[in-house]
Amino acid sequence: MARPNRTANRLGAPLILASSVFLLAAPPPPAQSTVEVYNLRSYTHPTYARVVIDIGKLREFSSAELKDPDRIYVDVYQARLNPILQGKTYVARCDYIKEVRIAQKNSTTVRVVAELDLAKVERYQVFPLFDPFRVVLDIFPKETAAAPPTVTPDKPPPAEPEEKPVKLPEPTADGYSMARQLGLGIQRVVLDPGHGGEDPGAIGKKGLKEKDVVLAVSAELRTLLVAKGLEVIMTRESDISIPLENRPVIANQQKADLFVSIHANANRNRKKRGVMAFYLNFSPDPQINEIAALENATSTKRIGEMQDTLKKIVQNSKILESRDLAYKIHGNLVKWLSQHYTEVESLGVRGGPFWVLIGGEMPSVLVEISHLSNAQEEERLKSPSYRKQVALGIYEGILEYMRSLGKG
Ligand SMILES: [Zn+2]
Structure with a gap:
């Protein structure tokens, strides 16, 4: 205490x-x-x-x-x-x-x-x-007309005022490209390596930790996107913990155009393998909710806050865009990995109740890049070459999504 x-x-x-x-x-x-x-x-x-x-x-x-x-x-x-x-x-x-x-x-x-x-x-x-x-x-x-509010240990401090912060940590308009100022295209991507710090995420039988794998893949992906001329912001660049619900807040503050949360899956059935992608939605499927429960485990959100959360979900007009982005990332990831590896399984794109996808004001996706609970996939996730191919697959998906906006 x-x-x-x-x-x-x-x-x-x-x-x-x-x-x-x-x-x-x-x-x-x-x-x-x-x-x-x-x-x-x-x-x-x-x-x-x-x-x-x-x-x-x-x-x-x-x-x-x-x-x-x-x-x-x-x-x-x-x-x-x-x-x-x-x-x-x-x-x-x-x-x-x-x-x-x-x-x-x-x-x-x-x-x-x-x-x-x-x-x-x-x-x-x-x-x-x-x-x-x-x-x-x-x-x-000094010399305020009204008596300043006093705070004593017996009396709670005044509530934080409702008004907007004086200055939020966000880039100035000068930092935006012309395309972005005109509302065109994708310029700024937030990559969210899952877990970190005291939360290792899934752990493979040989000890490989999800938090380390997804950080390495995110760093690879950042290199690719930056080389393509995009701005990339990582929610974490080292082994530190960040509350789940703060991750989309970072993306909102940075006025990101896309939010991609990168994870590796775990299943009680160690034979289970493959690649999945998620966008935010309700799901009646217990298997989906089980994955969401795993990924939500470190959230400090409580049931009492559910009402507020539901409102945010309803207000989120980006669900269709998020689904589209999820399909393109998933499709390219499966295609890319299949060109280099055998037995790459596609587990599809699903809607799921993931805390980390709530509240983002941009298309937001969570990718499960493989299963750490599967011996062969743990072995693959350990190798830099597989991580690189995973990054390339997600990269191709983001590019396809960007091209599709151009056509629209
Ligand atoms: Zn995870």
């Missing part, structure tokens, strides 16, 4: 003015894998400004003040910054915060720095919120 240490500090003393620490009752073991800091948001209220560091899993953090220039920093431990946030800076819509920036301080610490105009700041507080875990920095300016 956590021991929250909510602090409210008053600025004024020299150099290190105040500091606070949030420690877990049981410190994480040194070998614990890092968790991903996947978002930084800021809001400006009439009476205060709020910075939210989205982490997703419980982590220790500390904060302190420094002078010259005046600033508050928050360090999150056992954490890695999603590469898309590295070095990002945000300008708050108020005169007492000059800039908020985020960076990987060292291999296991992420630091957020809020540079302030000290003369205009009355006080600040740093505290955790839970489910999902996040660290909040509230900054209260």
Whole structure:
């Protein structure tokens, strides 16, 4: 369990003015894998400004003040910054915060720095919120007309305001190609290597882990797509954990045109083998739901949130496009592998209730590239040449989908 240490500090003393620490009752073991800091948001209220560091899993953090220039920093431990946030800076819509920036301080610490105009700041507080875990920095300016909201351990902090974040970590219009600005074609692809960190995914009989295989295949695929002139963003580039539901959020923030989640399957029947692709849909098929349950296992989503989720699914107008993309990726993957290997089995394209496909605003597909539970397919997945052919098959599928848009 956590021991929250909510602090409210008053600025004024020299150099290190105040500091606070949030420690877990049981410190994480040194070998614990890092968790991903996947978002930084800021809001400006009439009476205060709020910075939210989205982490997703419980982590220790500390904060302190420094002078010259005046600033508050928050360090999150056992954490890695999603590469898309590295070095990002945000300008708050108020005169007492000059800039908020985020960076990987060292291999296991992420630091957020809020540079302030000290003369205009009355006080600040740093505290955790839970489910999902996040660290909040509230900054209260001097001389506000209304009394600033106060937060005590007995009273929950004010709800995060409804308004849009001041600045989201997303590329500027300048970063978009002309084709993309005109709404034409596919320019930016998010590749999502499944699992990672403490979640290995499926594990083969000889010990091969899904998280490692799919990362290698994704890296191969990225190389191919980049060579074709596409922008590629990976939800993870190393062995770190990212909550399932955050992966499409990354794709939305990056305004991706396609989202491809890459997985390797497992089945209790070790004879079962072959390639499948999925798009988001309800499924009455228990076998499909079994695969979805495997892939959803690490999700923190709860049944109570189902209503909200259903709404998102209904609102998702990309189901037909996703199905189309799934067919093209699956078809090309099977065709490509069959040219180089025997006994490549096609298990088809299906709709399934996969958390990682919910909420994406672009065509979104999950590919099961083979079965790790099958001895021969585990052997193949171990070899760089098979991984390369898998990447080539998915690549051909994405290209076919792009060409089909051109014809339309
Ligand atoms: Zn998986």
